[in-house]
Amino acid sequence: MELPQEFFDSYVGDCIGRCRAVEERSAAIASSEFPSANPRKFAQLIGRIAGTLARELEKSHPRYAGDPSNVLNIIRFIDDFVQELGADLRYAEGAVTAKLPWSLTRPLEDLIARYLPMRKVMLRPQWKHNYSIIIDDLGRLYRDELRNLIAQHELSRVFADFPEGFHIVSFPSIERKNALLHCDLAHEIGHLVAELFLESEKADYLIDFRERIVQQTREESRDKPLPPLWEQQEIIDRLDRAALIRRRGLEELISDIFAVRALGPAALLALLGIAAGQSPDLTPDEKSAFYPPWRTRLRFALQALEDGGLRPPKPPDSKFPFMADIQRELNNALTRLREIVDVESDRRSIDEDWLVRLAYESISATMPGVRGFLDREYGPRFPSPDSLFDQAYRLVPRLWDGVPPNELGEGSDTRPAALESILNAAWFYRVTFLKDPVAQAAGAVRPDLRVLNRLTLKAAELAYIQGRYREWVEAAKK
Amino acid sequence: MSILTRAEIETAMRREEPGNRLIITPLLAPKKQITEASVDVRLGNEFILIRKRTFASLDIAARESVRSKIGVYQEKVRIEFHEQFVLHPHQLVLGSTLEYFKLPDDIGAYLMGRSSWGRLGLVIETAASVAPQFRGCVTLELVNVGEVPLILYPGVRIAQVVFHTTKGSSTYAGRYVCPTGPQFSRVHEDDDLGFWCPGATEQTRIIDDAEPAGP
Numbered sequence: 001m002e003l004p005q006e007f008f009d010s011y012v013g014d015c016i017g018r019c020r021a022v023e024e025r026s027a028a029i030a031s032s033e034f035p036s037a038n039p040r041k042f043a044q045l046i047g048r049i050a051g052t053l054a055r056e057l058e059k060s061h062p063r064y065a066g067d068p069s070n071v072l073n074i075i076r077f078i079d080d081f082v083q084e085l086g087a088d089l090r091y092a093e094g095a096v097t098a099k100l101p102w103s104l105t106r107p108l109e110d111l112i113a114r115y116l117p118m119r120k121v122m123l124r125p126q127w128k129h130n131y132s133i134i135i136d137d138l139g140r141l142y143r144d145e146l147r148n149l150i151a152q153h154e155l156s157r158v159f160a161d162f163p164e165g166f167h168i169v170s171f172p173s174i175e176r177k178n179a180l181l182h183c184d185l186a187h188e189i190g191h192l193v194a195e196l197f198l199e200s201e202k203a204d205y206l207i208d209f210r211e212r213i214v215q216q217t218r219e220e221s222r223d224k225p226l227p228p229l230w231e232q233q234e235i236i237d238r239l240d241r242a243a244l245i246r247r248r249g250l251e252e253l254i255s256d257i258f259a260v261r262a263l264g265p266a267a268l269l270a271l272l273g274i275a276a277g278q279s280p281d282l283t284p285d286e287k288s289a290f291y292p293p294w295r296t297r298l299r300f301a302l303q304a305l306e307d308g309g310l311r312p313p314k315p316p317d318s319k320f321p322f323m324a325d326i327q328r329e330l331n332n333a334l335t336r337l338r339e340i341v342d343v344e345s346d347r348r349s350i351d352e353d354w355l356v357r358l359a360y361e362s363i364s365a366t367m368p369g370v371r372g373f374l375d376r377e378y379g380p381r382f383p384s385p386d387s388l389f390d391q392a393y394r395l396v397p398r399l400w401d402g403v404p405p406n407e408l409g410e411g412s413d414t415r416p417a418a419l420e421s422i423l424n425a426a427w428f429y430r431v432t433f434l435k436d437p438v439a440q441a442a443g444a445v446r447p448d449l450r451v452l453n454r455l456t457l458k459a460a461e462l463a464y465i466q467g468r469y470r471e472w473v474e475a476a477k478k
Numbered sequence: 479m480s481i482l483t484r485a486e487i488e489t490a491m492r493r494e495e496p497g498n499r500l501i502i503t504p505l506l507a508p509k510k511q512i513t514e515a516s517v518d519v520r521l522g523n524e525f526i527l528i529r530k531r532t533f534a535s536l537d538i539a540a541r542e543s544v545r546s547k548i549g550v551y552q553e554k555v556r557i558e559f560h561e562q563f564v565l566h567p568h569q570l571v572l573g574s575t576l577e578y579f580k581l582p583d584d585i586g587a588y589l590m591g592r593s594s595w596g597r598l599g600l601v602i603e604t605a606a607s608v609a610p611q612f613r614g615c616v617t618l619e620l621v622n623v624g625e626v627p628l629i630l631y632p633g634v635r636i637a638q639v640v641f642h643t644t645k646g647s648s649t650y651a652g653r654y655v656c657p658t659g660p661q662f663s664r665v666h667e668d669d670d671l672g673f674w675c676p677g678a679t680e681q682t683r684i685i686d687d688a689e690p691a692g693p
Contacts, residue, residue, distance in 0.1 A: 033556070033558075098556070319496055401613075402655075403503065403580050406503060406504060410492055410496075412509075414505070446655075455658065461523075462576075462578070465504070465633070473507075
C-alpha cells in the first residue's frame with residue numbers, strides 16, 4: 001500500500017532519524033575501551049553503514065512521486081536494515097573491556113590466527129548460559145544487503161578497513177572470570193573449521209540416504225501406497241531431515257574434536273563441565289535443536305584425545321612431590337569418562353528413530369575423513385602431545401605455589417608458556433587438588449578455584465606480553 | 479636485616495627448593511631490570527579510580543557501607559598495552575606492578591618510586607613494605623604531584639623493589655590473597671576499629687578478592 005505524501009515524508013524523516021541515532025550510538029560505543037581492535041572496527045562499520053543509508057534515504061525521498069511503490073519498498077528495506085544494525089550494536093556494546101575476560105582476548109585472537117589466519121573474532125558476553133558463535137561472516141552479510149542500495153565505490157569506502165571473515169563468539173556473562181570453562185571457546189572456533197569441512201565434502205551420502213529413504217517410505221506404505229506426488233514430497237522431506245540431523249551432528253562433533261586436538265585434555269574436561277548439567281542421551285530432534293547426545297559427543301571427544309596421542313604420559317622428573325599424583329588423577333578422570341561413554345544409552349536414543357540412525361551411521365562413516373581433514377589442514381599447527389604435557393606438568397607446581405603458570409624455566413632464564421599448556425596446567429591442578437568441593441568451600445585448599453582462575457587468566461596475559469616483548473627485542477636486534 | 483645485591487637476588491631466584499624460591503614474573507629484561515641492589519618493576523594494566531561525583535565522604539567506621547559502596551566509590555579500569563593512562567595533577571589512582579611476586583619466608587621487600595619518575599612529579603607507593611611469603615602483584619598508590627598531566631603507559635618501568643633478608647622466617651597472614659591487580663583498601667576490616675571509632679558497625683564477612691562491578 002502506498003502512503004499519502006504527508007505520511008511518506010514523516011516516515012522517511014523517522015527513518016533518517018533512526019539512521020542518525022545508530023550512527024551516533026556507534027560513535028559513542030566506538031569510543032569505549034576495548035581489549036582489541038575488532039569491536040571498535042565493528043561499531044565503526046555499523047556507523048558508516050547507517051550514515052550511508054541516511055544519505056541514500058535523502059536521495060530516494062524526492063523520487064517517491066514518480067515511482068511510489070518501488071521507492072517505498074526501497075525505503076522499507078533500508079528501514080528494516082537499519083533497525084537490524086541498531087540491534088547488532090549490542091554485540092560491540094557488550095565487548096567492552098570491563099565485561100570481558102580481558103586477559104584472554106589477545107591470546108585467543110592469537111590462537112585463532114594460528115589455525116584460521118583469515119578470520120577475525122569478536123568476543124562478547126551473553127546472558128544465556130551458553131557459548132556460541134555466529135558462523136556467518138557479518139561483513140559479508142552486510143555487504144550483500146547493501147550491494148543493491150549503494151554504488152560499488154561507496155561500498156568499498158564503507159568496508160575499507162573492515163576485515164573479511166568476521167565472527168562473533170559469545171560466552172556466558174556470569175562466567176567472565178572462569179578461565180577453565182573458557183576452554184569451551186575452542187569448540188566455538190571449531191565450528192568455523194567444521195564449516196570448512198562440510199563445504200569441502202562431496203554430498204555422496206545423499207545418494208545412500210535417498211536409496212534407503214525411498215526403500216523405507218515404500219515399505220511403510222506397502223499396504224496403502226501413497227500417491228506419487230505425495231510420496232515424492234515425503235521422500236524429499238525425509239531427505240532434508242536426515243541431511244539436517246547429519247549436518248548438525250557433524251558440526252558439533254567436528255568442533256569438539258578440533259577443540260580437543262587444539263587444547264588437549266583441557267578442552268575435554270571443559271566440555272564435561274557443560275555436559276554435566278544436561279541430560280546425556282537426548283535424541284537429536286527439533287526439541288534438542290538437533291544437538292547430538294552429550295554422551296555421543298564425549299565419546300568422540302575422548303576418541304580424539306586418544307587418536308591424538310593425548311593420554312597423560314609419565315610426568316618429568318621433578319622435586320614437586322605430587323607430580324605422579326597429577327598423572328594418576330588425570331588418568332582416573334579419563335577412566336571415569338570412559339565409563340560414562342561405555343554406556344550405550346545414547347545409541348539406543350539414536351536408534352529409536354530410523355532417520356536419526358541413518359544420519360548417525362553416515363556420521364560414523366565420515367569420521368575417518370574428518371580426521372584426515374584435520375591432520376592435513378591443521379596437523380602441524382596442533383600442539384605436540386609431548387610438548388603440551390611436558391609444559392603443563394611443569395607449570396602445575398607454580399599454581400600449587402600460588403604463582404601464575406605463565407613461564408617455564410627458573411630465575412631470570414625463562415620462556416613464556418603456550419596458552420594451551422597454561423590452560424591444561426590449570427585443569428591438571430583442578431583435577432588433582434580441587435576434587436572435594438566442600439573442602440574447597442571451607443577454604444581448606446589453596447589456591448582454591450577462584451584463585452586458580454585468577455592465576456590462569458593472569459598467566460595467559462603475561463605469557464602473551466612476554467612473547468610479544470621477545471619478538472620486539474629480536475626485531476630490534478636485527 | 480641486609481639488602482640483597484644483584485648476585486644475591488639472582489641466587490634467591492635460583493634456590494634449589496622451589497617452594498622457597500624468590501619469584502618475580504615476568505622479568506622481561508632481567509639484565510636491565512635487576513640492578514645493583516634492586517629490581518625495576520613495570521606498571522600493570524589495571525587501575526582503580528576514585529569516582530568523586532558519586533561519593534560525598536568515606537567513613538571507614540561504616541564497615542558495611544564501605545564494603546557495599548566500594549563500587550560506587552571506586553571503579554576498576556583496564557588500559558591495554560600501548561595505550562595511554564593520563565594521570566592529572568593531584569589525582570590519586572591505584573595501579574599495580576605488572577610483575578607478580580612470590581617472596582620466600584626469609585625475604586621481605588620495600589617498593590619505592592624511581593627517581594627518574596619522581597623528577598617528573600610522580601609519587602609512587604606510600605605503603606612500601608612487602609611481607610615475606612607475600613604472593614601477588616603489588617598495589618601502587620600513584621599520585622601526580624607535578625603541575626602538568628603525566629601520560630603513563632602500562633609496561634613502562636615505574637618503580638623499584640629492594641629486597642632484604644629477615645631475622646628468622648615468617649608466614650604471610652595478610653588480607654590480600656594472590657592479587658593479580660590493584661586491590662581496594664581494606665582498612666575497614668581492621669579488627670579493633672570498634673574501639674577507636676565509636677559507632678563502627680560489626681564486621682560480618684571478609685571477602686578474599688572484593689572487586690567492584692566494572693563500568
